[in-house]
Amino acid sequence: MAAAVEAALRRQRAVTVAALAILTLLAWIWLLLGAGMGMAPQASLHLFPDAPSGAMADMPGMAVAPAGWTAAQLVIAVSMWWVMMVAMMLPAAAPVVLLYARVAGTGEGARAATGSFVIGYLAVWALFSLAAASLQDALQRAGALAPMTMDASARWLFAAILILAGLYQLSPLKEACLGRCRNPAAFLSRHYRPGRAGALRMGAIHGAFCLGCCWLLMALLFVGGVMNLAWIALLSLLVAAEKLLPGGRWIARAAGLAFIAWGAWVALA
Numbered sequence: 001m002a003a004a005v006e007a008a009l010r011r012q013r014a015v016t017v018a019a020l021a022i023l024t025l026l027a028w029i030w031l032l033l034g035a036g037m038g039m040a041p042q043a044s045l046h047l048f049p050d051a052p053s054g055a056m057a058d059m060p061g062m063a064v065a066p067a068g069w070t071a072a073q074l075v076i077a078v079s080m081w082w083v084m085m086v087a088m089m090l091p092a093a094a095p096v097v098l099l100y101a102r103v104a105g106t107g108e109g110a111r112a113a114t115g116s117f118v119i120g121y122l123a124v125w126a127l128f129s130l131a132a133a134s135l136q137d138a139l140q141r142a143g144a145l146a147p148m149t150m151d152a153s154a155r156w157l158f159a160a161i162l163i164l165a166g167l168y169q170l171s172p173l174k175e176a177c178l179g180r181c182r183n184p185a186a187f188l189s190r191h192y193r194p195g196r197a198g199a200l201r202m203g204a205i206h207g208a209f210c211l212g213c214c215w216l217l218m219a220l221l222f223v224g225g226v227m228n229l230a231w232i233a234l235l236s237l238l239v240a241a242e243k244l245l246p247g248g249r250w251i252a253r254a255a256g257l258a259f260i261a262w263g264a265w266v267a268l269a
Helices: 002-032 071-104 108-141 155-169 172-182 184-191 195-219 229-244 248-268
Strands: none
Touching: 002 071, 002 108, 002 229, 071 108, 071 184, 071 195, 071 229, 108 195, 155 172, 155 195, 155 248, 172 195, 172 229, 172 248, 184 195, 195 229, 229 248
16 A cells, blocks of 8 residues: 555656646747747847946937837736746756645645645745736836846946845845755645645745745846846856755855845946
8 A cells, every 4th residue: 555655656746746847848939939029039148247337328319218008018028028937937846846746745626735835835926927027018118127138237237236235145034034944844744735726826825935046036027138038047046056965055145245246346337
């Protein structure tokens, strides 16, 4: 009997791993295809704003702020951000999803509950995507983002995002949220609820902790370029390293110091 249960759990784990891998792969493929934004993704890194925000940018006639998005364009931008969050965040969330799948047991009900957990997790990032797309629209209308690369063209914005992200990496709130993300067993033991509704709730709570851990790292997309695949990949590796590697907390702090130094260099150069 025990052998049969263990075999069923192994099959459940294999199904869960395959589903997460396919979902992540589809998200990356969609990004490679441009995520519906009508432009080819970038793959280069740069260390400085594309254009200065000094006197020439402030002269009449030198720059014209673009009009705001239509509702359809906002929906496309939100979907782009959400797919990007799936590609970046789901691999780092795999340990807690797999542990929940094991705790949930076997059978159709358990698989449905695991799916509900993932849906709750991704729903939080969908809300973040709405906020991020709205901020992107506002920054573009203000002329603070480069139109083609969708990164900060204003030096003050470039530097401010880096310094704020660096300071947050060193903050107690970052430490608290990262601790929850790095300990799936403690999270499940504290927040476990049975059934699909309970799984949806747990996924949303874990997504909230993950958002608290990474939201300013995601704001760094405005530094490297919202559709810059090289920058997206680097941030994805940083998120995974913080959450999964033994020295993840020190990696987070080292990254914070690096962001502060980079932002100071941009501001003072």
